[in-house]
Amino acid sequence: MLKYRGNIKDQWIDFKYWGLNWLSILGLVATNPYKVVIALFKYPWIYDLLKTNNLVKRYNEGRNGTALLLSNINIYYVIRGTVRQLKTIVYGSKDTFLENCMIPTEIYQAMGLKVFVAELPAALLPMEDQHTCDKYMDLIENNGLPGDTCSYPRITAGVFAAGEIPRDVKGLISNNLPCEAGMASHGYYEDNLGVPTYRLDVPYNFKEEDALNLFVEDMRGLIAFLEKNTGRSMNWDKLREVLTRYNQMNEIELERWEMAASDTPPLANENIWISHFWNYNLEPGNKDSIEWYNEMHKHLKKAYDRKEPALKNLRFRVVLWNPPTFAYAHFWNWLEQCWGVACLNDMESFGHFEDMFIDTTSNETMLKGLAKKWCNTTMSRHTRGPVENYLPDLWHMFERFRADFILVAGHIGCRSSSAMSGLMKEEAQKRGIPICIFDYELMDSRVCSHQGIRDQINNFMVNVMKAAPLNKSLLVIDDDSEW
Amino acid sequence: MSKNYVCGCDVGSTYGKAAIMDLEGNILGSSIVRSKIDPEETSILSVEEAIRNCSGNCSIKGLDDFACIVGTGYGRNRVPFANENISEITCHAMGVHVTNPNVKTIVDIGGQDLKGISIDSDGSVKHFAMNDKCAAGTGRFFESMIRAFEVDFEEFSNMSLSARQIVPITSQCSVFAESEVVSLVAQKKNPADIAAGIQASVAKRCFTMLKSAGIEKDVTMTGGCAKNLGLKKALEKILKFDIVQLTTDPQLMGALGAAEIAHRKVLAQRSAG
Numbered sequence: 001m002l003k004y005r006g007n008i009k010d011q012w013i014d015f016k017y018w019g020l021n022w023l024s025i026l027g028l029v030a031t032n033p034y035k036v037v038i039a040l041f042k043y044p045w046i047y048d049l050l051k052t053n054n055l056v057k058r059y060n061e062g063r064n065g066t067a068l069l070l071s072n073i074n075i076y077y078v079i080r081g082t083v084r085q086l087k088t089i090v091y092g093s094k095d096t097f098l099e100n101c102m103i104p105t106e107i108y109q110a111m112g113l114k115v116f117v118a119e120l121p122a123a124l125l126p127m128e129d130q131h132t133c134d135k136y137m138d139l140i141e142n143n144g145l146p147g148d149t150c151s152y153p154r155i156t157a158g159v160f161a162a163g164e165i166p167r168d169v170k171g172l173i174s175n176n177l178p179c180e181a182g183m184a185s186h187g188y189y190e191d192n193l194g195v196p197t198y199r200l201d202v203p204y205n206f207k208e209e210d211a212l213n214l215f216v217e218d219m220r221g222l223i224a225f226l227e228k229n230t231g232r233s234m235n236w237d238k239l240r241e242v243l244t245r246y247n248q249m250n251e252i253e254l255e256r257w258e259m260a261a262s263d264t265p266p267l268a269n270e271n272i273w274i275s276h277f278w279n280y281n282l283e284p285g286n287k288d289s290i291e292w293y294n295e296m297h298k299h300l301k302k303a304y305d306r307k308e309p310a311l312k313n314l315r316f317r318v319v320l321w322n323p324p325t326f327a328y329a330h331f332w333n334w335l336e337q338c339w340g341v342a343c344l345n346d347m348e349s350f351g352h353f354e355d356m357f358i359d360t361t362s363n364e365t366m367l368k369g370l371a372k373k374w375c376n377t378t379m380s381r382h383t384r385g386p387v388e389n390y391l392p393d394l395w396h397m398f399e400r401f402r403a404d405f406i407l408v409a410g411h412i413g414c415r416s417s418s419a420m421s422g423l424m425k426e427e428a429q430k431r432g433i434p435i436c437i438f439d440y441e442l443m444d445s446r447v448c449s450h451q452g453i454r455d456q457i458n459n460f461m462v463n464v465m466k467a468a469p470l471n472k473s474l475l476v477i478d479d480d481s482e483w
Numbered sequence: 484m485s486k487n488y489v490c491g492c493d494v495g496s497t498y499g500k501a502a503i504m505d506l507e508g509n510i511l512g513s514s515i516v517r518s519k520i521d522p523e524e525t526s527i528l529s530v531e532e533a534i535r536n537c538s539g540n541c542s543i544k545g546l547d548d549f550a551c552i553v554g555t556g557y558g559r560n561r562v563p564f565a566n567e568n569i570s571e572i573t574c575h576a577m578g579v580h581v582t583n584p585n586v587k588t589i590v591d592i593g594g595q596d597l598k599g600i601s602i603d604s605d606g607s608v609k610h611f612a613m614n615d616k617c618a619a620g621t622g623r624f625f626e627s628m629i630r631a632f633e634v635d636f637e638e639f640s641n642m643s644l645s646a647r648q649i650v651p652i653t654s655q656c657s658v659f660a661e662s663e664v665v666s667l668v669a670q671k672k673n674p675a676d677i678a679a680g681i682q683a684s685v686a687k688r689c690f691t692m693l694k695s696a697g698i699e700k701d702v703t704m705t706g707g708c709a710k711n712l713g714l715k716k717a718l719e720k721i722l723k724f725d726i727v728q729l730t731t732d733p734q735l736m737g738a739l740g741a742a743e744i745a746h747r748k749v750l751a752q753r754s755a756g
Contacts, residue, residue: 422695425610425695426697429601429610429697434610435610439616456613459570459572459611459613462569462570462572462573463570463572463573463576463608463611464608464609464610464611466607476560
């Protein structure tokens, strides 16, 4: 049931997007219900995606006005994107490839290829329901994968082991992103699928021209691989169209940052990272992506002109390092309602986008621009390579968004980020910047419970920030009855 | 009649502590009682005991005589008579600050957690690091070690001081460490050497917490385990400098800090009229 928001306008927004979400989902079924039924048997995790409207409810608790609208827009477009992905596996295509996330998808778009992102269930299901992926993690652990591996590849490998990831694919495209743990699991899929595989190697020393040139050659290799295995040719004009849309999106992204740095930031928390994550990593340059960004931007500008901040009680501005809490998706809403904290940018959304407009004058410049963009993308830049790749970015983010403190999501399953957290803490202390490193597991809430996360934040807010909660009753919430 | 006393009540996982102050900041009485299962009962017992222990011509008869009571510790939300509940991290910092303002860093070893706290010049918390997920290096860890030796706390605390060498304890986990110690005792290893190994292992964990919070001289220890001389020596060896010994019982720092915060609140309210 939709809860009454206190005014007709907000109620209409809730109702409208509730309806649009269901319409999008029904759009998947309408084409061929029989195939959908078959797919539900083959990929039963699709059922869990039907909990989406429940997720919207948890995201939007206590929100009104533009913040409520933007949150609804975000989820609506995520559903549309997910439905597009699901259509690939439900209705099949002879040229479907399985890929690991964060591969230059602009190339597939230009070639008109269908791809299914292997990590999609891992990325979306824990957000819908924190325990829905426990069975996949248990399964793969019983098959021998250590339980302390990052839950992102653990869930993906579990879904794969359960036979719930499409296997009748033309090929597998793998890479060394978002991290080494993910890359290690790709060998398992390769062995099991027995299909042609292409491995992209995204260099971390991307500031060197030689490394970029090497990656350009690597992308040429990917194009040749796709052409050989599909009989299709690369359509460079189509690539130009895709990259032009990406450039438009990039312009909007930079405008969004300017607004976020203002006294009344109209966009905050998960509304920032969800839209960035999807549009920069999964479908950059897609027609839907630019439509999504334009739609958000239209409302953002109005809110910015009205000086309407994303939070009614904005008390603390923060920037986040490390991936957000997927298994506690509505954590941001809790931070907002309990402490008045607005996260204005995060590691996944931050990059040097001023330098990442892609020159579309020639095939060569387009590939070079793509190489630069993907070397600087989420986690490519920030969780690998030397300290120069990430620490200066953290201080830059802190200053640019005029943050009061830094929040570091200390992912227990990530060895390299725990080492980085130590470095960040020492450096932040030297600079006199308050920093809160809280333990969590990216997608496995059995390791650190939601209340466990809240307790750590509560301790920091009370002791270091000397703050009192906006709402005391939210300090400790029963996990069964939390929003 | 004007109420001229304040109280801090620290309900810990293993001990309940209370400290009573007058409005001049003098400590009149304190108590340390073993925690009951019900934190509410622990808080009542500790405050009653502190009232009984009050010195001189103090006229406190009951809870009604306090102008303000601040609850702290893990059971702070269950102190029924507290006017306010404040985190034990803040209270420990304040307690140490009023006892010795030169101290800038604390390692607090509680019954079930281990904390490193860095204090600002006004006694507030600058940074902190905390382990509350695992019993290793906490009071519970020492309790299981003492059980393995079949001695009391004081004896154990002095045992390692006569060690000739350190027998390393490889297990961090309390459960595994206890069985490791039992095996070492059964192998007839010198108990003092084993105890030195235990103290060294906990000292390393304390050092990690301190480092995470930021080490700045002077450093002190609080909590019940601060009375463990062997641990103090082992930590000093790692830090390469002496740890400051507080003049007031280090186990009382949380309650004392809570009382000081209550004291400041009352003074602020009264001066505001």
